[in-house]
Amino acid sequence: AASAVYKRQVKIGRPGYKVTKQRETETNQKSLMFELDYPQIEPRIKPRFRLMSSYEQRHEQPDDRFQYLLIAAEPYETIGFKIPNVEIDFSEDKHFTYWDDVTHKYTLQITFKNKQSGAHTVNPSIGPQTIQK
16 A cells, blocks of 8 residues: 655744625625735645634634634645634635735635524634644
8 A cells, every 4th residue: 555755844834814804785794805925835836725613623622603714835834713603605706715826815705604594693703723733
């Protein structure tokens, strides 16, 4: 059986970031736009993201009200944002990612689906958290 070779790389810290809360006026959907700066990113590397259940992480007690958005790009540390555990609208006009190869800025927008039973009132706890592998 072939074994995978993992390249161990020294992490250089967290990327700079800005998070903007938004609300769409037509549908009343809430969204979060993440803008991350990676000035020393390695050539040909693009940031990537994934959503993580609160039961997958090991830093806090699991909480059904939240999930985690993880964003990674070598050689930076993977950072995580604690966001409401509400279904994400992945339709083309609601969700997007953009990598600017010149400015090394990564933009990600996620839009939450509206709850059928009324307005969503959970206030997201925004802040970077280093995720240890």
